[in-house]
Amino acid sequence: MRILIAEDEKVAQKVLQRFFFRLGHEVFVAENGKKAFEIFKQERPDITVTDWMMPEMDGIELCQEIRKMQLVPYPFVIMVTSSDVKSHLQMGYDAGVDDFLQKPVNKLELKIKIRACERVIDLQQREQVLHNQLAMTLKISENKNSYLEAMMQELKSAQKSLEEALEAAKESTREKSAFLANMSHELRTPLNAIIGFSEMLQEDAEEDGLDEIVMDLNKIHSSGKHLLMLINDILDISKIEANKMELHIEEFLTKDLISEIVNLFKPIFLQNENQLIVECAENILPMMSDITRIRQVIYNLLSNANKFTKNGEIRLIVENQQVLDRDWIFIYVKDAGIGMSKEQMKKIFNAFSQADSSTTRRFGGTGLGLTISKRLCQLMGGDICVKSQLDAGSMFTVALPITINKQENIQSEFEFNLMFQGMRAHL
Numbered sequence: 001m002r003i004l005i006a007e008d009e010k011v012a013q014k015v016l017q018r019f020f021f022r023l024g025h026e027v028f029v030a031e032n033g034k035k036a037f038e039i040f041k042q043e044r045p046d047i048t049v050t051d052w053m054m055p056e057m058d059g060i061e062l063c064q065e066i067r068k069m070q071l072v073p074y075p076f077v078i079m080v081t082s083s084d085v086k087s088h089l090q091m092g093y094d095a096g097v098d099d100f101l102q103k104p105v106n107k108l109e110l111k112i113k114i115r116a117c118e119r120v121i122d123l124q125q126r127e128q129v130l131h132n133q134l135a136m137t138l139k140i141s142e143n144k145n146s147y148l149e150a151m152m153q154e155l156k157s158a159q160k161s162l163e164e165a166l167e168a169a170k171e172s173t174r175e176k177s178a179f180l181a182n183m184s185h186e187l188r189t190p191l192n193a194i195i196g197f198s199e200m201l202q203e204d205a206e207e208d209g210l211d212e213i214v215m216d217l218n219k220i221h222s223s224g225k226h227l228l229m230l231i232n233d234i235l236d237i238s239k240i241e242a243n244k245m246e247l248h249i250e251e252f253l254t255k256d257l258i259s260e261i262v263n264l265f266k267p268i269f270l271q272n273e274n275q276l277i278v279e280c281a282e283n284i285l286p287m288m289s290d291i292t293r294i295r296q297v298i299y300n301l302l303s304n305a306n307k308f309t310k311n312g313e314i315r316l317i318v319e320n321q322q323v324l325d326r327d328w329i330f331i332y333v334k335d336a337g338i339g340m341s342k343e344q345m346k347k348i349f350n351a352f353s354q355a356d357s358s359t360t361r362r363f364g365g366t367g368l369g370l371t372i373s374k375r376l377c378q379l380m381g382g383d384i385c386v387k388s389q390l391d392a393g394s395m396f397t398v399a400l401p402i403t404i405n406k407q408e409n410i411q412s413e414f415e416f417n418l419m420f421q422g423m424r425a426h427l
């Protein structure tokens, strides 16, 4: 502690000085109130132990001067007096004295009073530290707030520009889709004429035995059909993107649809020496959905399986499952073909995307089949997922609700992922 002694009696002064010094305090001494106040202003002691009666400035006045300064941390004043303490108590109290001691000073009493002051001073210091920390925290949080506000502002303007860009992109997609839809429509009419006429001419040429012309006409006919298929795909994807794809919902027997597709595909599979194995439950539930679009999806998956497998086994598994309180049809197309890497799988549901560019060269196609199939399934309240391994084959899984209910919320992607995981475990 830093202690100031204001005492005009030399002996009493020495006694106090030695006493405090031995206790390890830093001590300042003055022989009257005026000098004591000068030292006080310079040294700011923690405790002032002052005599009452002194020349030039007494202890009461010294205390009043100290209190006028309104200092923080609070400086303690202990008054030592030889007069009857009680009669001066009120004066001392009014002047701001904290404690009194009667002369001759009882050292233990003084020790106790100093210790009490020490404790309060310690608390004051701790409070000051806390106060500083709080002020710093407030400053930091103020800075943080203004930083956050600036960030929010930036985010808002970024969001606005994004929204504008998105709206512009949507608008141009709509325009592009409308253009493609019109173009495709315009192209289909003459193409149908080419296909029809080449068919008729083929028949005539066959009757007339013009074999060479038959072969050429055959090429025209199959190229026309291929072109028509491409145009149909472009028309489909344009309609889907323009939100103009409409479903035609009707009730049909799932089993009949499957056998119709299987009959269609058996000869096609033979061309690639593939074997089609069908597992469709006898009691498979009838569906209330768009039969044409489901046929298109299964058709796409089976032609892919056949295209990318040579001399292998292709399985078509059809079954019902109850998931998320609904009846679903699960269609699995599993092949033993070229398979795909993880990187390749990421791209295949994007329009005009193929697993890698060499696929186009080797197998042909535009990369629209899966995009259309996925979007069609989603439109019917379902989804498609794939599991594959390079050189080990692929398995596509289609999940569709047995009955389309347009009012119902479509499952989230997350729910589908869970559902597909469950189904994979089941296989």
Ligand SMILES: Nc1ncnc2c1ncn2[C@@H]1O[C@H](COP(=O)(O)OP(=O)(O)OP(=O)(O)O)[C@@H](O)[C@H]1O
Binding pocket: 233, 300, 304, 305, 308, 335, 337, 338, 339, 340, 348, 353, 354, 355, 356, 359, 360, 364, 365, 366, 367, 368, 369, 370, 371, 393, 394
């Ligand atoms: N069963 C499969 N095995 C291996 N790769 C496959 C399989 N199915 C699809 N893929 C890969 O995914 C790509 C995209 O398939 P998608 O059906 O969309 O297009 P495509 O068959 O190339 O052309 P399109 O179907 O438009 O004629 C394929 O090019 C192929 O790389």
Ligand SMILES: [Mg+2]
Binding pocket: 300, 303, 304, 365, 369, 370
């Ligand atoms: Mg395909």
